[in-house]
Amino acid sequence: MIKSITGTKDILPAEIPYWQRLESIVEKIFSSFNYKEIRTPVFEETNLFVRSIGEETDIVGKEMYTFNDKSNASITLKPEMTASVARAFIEHSFGKLQPLNKFYYISPMFRQERPQAGRQRQFHQFGGEALGSPSPLLDAEIIIIAFRILSSLNLKDLTVKINSLGIPSSRENYKNILRKHLDDKKNQLSEDSRKRFDKNILRIFDSKVELDQEIIKNAPVLIDFIDEESKNDFELVKALLKQSKVPFEVDTKLVRGLDYYTKTTFEIVSGKVGSQNALCGGGRYDLLIEQLGGAPTPGVGFAAGMERILLACQNEKSLNLPGEKIDLYITRVDEDLTQKVFELAVYFRQESLIVELDYLGRSVKAQMREANKLNARFVLFVGGEEFKSKKLILKIMSTGEQKEYPLEELNEIKSFIYGEVYKSYPNY
Numbered sequence: 001m002i003k004s005i006t007g008t009k010d011i012l013p014a015e016i017p018y019w020q021r022l023e024s025i026v027e028k029i030f031s032s033f034n035y036k037e038i039r040t041p042v043f044e045e046t047n048l049f050v051r052s053i054g055e056e057t058d059i060v061g062k063e064m065y066t067f068n069d070k071s072n073a074s075i076t077l078k079p080e081m082t083a084s085v086a087r088a089f090i091e092h093s094f095g096k097l098q099p100l101n102k103f104y105y106i107s108p109m110f111r112q113e114r115p116q117a118g119r120q121r122q123f124h125q126f127g128g129e130a131l132g133s134p135s136p137l138l139d140a141e142i143i144i145i146a147f148r149i150l151s152s153l154n155l156k157d158l159t160v161k162i163n164s165l166g167i168p169s170s171r172e173n174y175k176n177i178l179r180k181h182l183d184d185k186k187n188q189l190s191e192d193s194r195k196r197f198d199k200n201i202l203r204i205f206d207s208k209v210e211l212d213q214e215i216i217k218n219a220p221v222l223i224d225f226i227d228e229e230s231k232n233d234f235e236l237v238k239a240l241l242k243q244s245k246v247p248f249e250v251d252t253k254l255v256r257g258l259d260y261y262t263k264t265t266f267e268i269v270s271g272k273v274g275s276q277n278a279l280c281g282g283g284r285y286d287l288l289i290e291q292l293g294g295a296p297t298p299g300v301g302f303a304a305g306m307e308r309i310l311l312a313c314q315n316e317k318s319l320n321l322p323g324e325k326i327d328l329y330i331t332r333v334d335e336d337l338t339q340k341v342f343e344l345a346v347y348f349r350q351e352s353l354i355v356e357l358d359y360l361g362r363s364v365k366a367q368m369r370e371a372n373k374l375n376a377r378f379v380l381f382v383g384g385e386e387f388k389s390k391k392l393i394l395k396i397m398s399t400g401e402q403k404e405y406p407l408e409e410l411n412e413i414k415s416f417i418y419g420e421v422y423k424s425y426p427n428y
């Protein structure tokens, strides 16, 4: 039997309402900050990711789905969106259209990692990127958006961690200081951290190995060595977050796993999802666009893992959706009215009401059982004495009350149902 590929999952109809609720919150909150949606292809030239994310990162080194297509071009399934948004930004000359461009996205991503709870090989991210201004207002805005989306889902056990990585020159200077500090302890580090020591020394801070943690505990931290401008910007980001009542902590060891970052970085972690606890992460990347061949354009953004967020919602029981309901079930009382019932269903479905009818030739009793099973708000009876005198009976299922309508007044039935359904919509 053919099964789904390791690390991928079907999202089944019963889970879809949760995804849709999350997506609608994402769309609403990004729109209120005037971010516009962008959709990019699932695959790109491999080089785009190598040049953006960095050759020595785990993503590029170990995790990308890369293959040669039939014309021998090297193609990669996107492991993240920032590189793709940057490519699209340059390709479509957005910088010439207006000085500041704000994008958001919802998309599948691909990384060949070891699957576990909250970590998949095909997963989904939503995120946002603001391109065109170095202002810390945007760093704060990005963090506020991320926090607001998670709070709108009623998630409580959240920690916002922020740090600043400064500009590359101050970071290079710090890397030398760190290398000197760790030099005589290098042999005690784990194999992975020894490799990082040579290639990407900051990532030693990400090591989960206890002895590594012990060794770097007292190491000098980057934030003490960053340039004056980065320091001032970081102070303003903190002030703006305070003013917006976003609780945060400074985590001087937060280095992030992608090479393009400058200045502010952040993550929001949940205490409710186990070891894969980062629900989202992001930061500023002022040199990326230039590095990819565009005009110098500062940027800042974040991305969030949707599977992890929904797992946190499930574990915190924070997203209680009301049981699914259909709006109307049309019951065929007389057998020869099948075609009429079909016509009525097509009519009522025009206003995006959710309407169902019987396709299996069931008895009236069995149709009522089905209407109950589907949680129908209303049932319309077509047939019997009423129909002969050109009337339809509408039953309001929550109260049992029945209303009579002339057959030619379908519009009245539709307005009534629509009004009732609209009243019960949630606020998002």
Ligand code: HAM
Pocket (backbone or CB within 6 Å): 079, 080, 081, 082, 111, 113, 118, 119, 120, 121, 123, 124, 125, 127, 128, 129, 257, 258, 278, 279, 280, 281, 282, 283, 284, 300, 301, 302, 303, 304, 305, 306, 307, 308
């Ligand atoms: P990232 O930290 O690699 O950053 O990923 C962001 C989020 O995606 C993570 O916090 C996590 O929730 C989710 N995620 C990552 N890998 C997996 C996986 N294998 N399974 C499930 N969820 C996962 C970025 O991708 C950057 N592009 C963020 C960014 C945007 N920085 C600036 N702009």
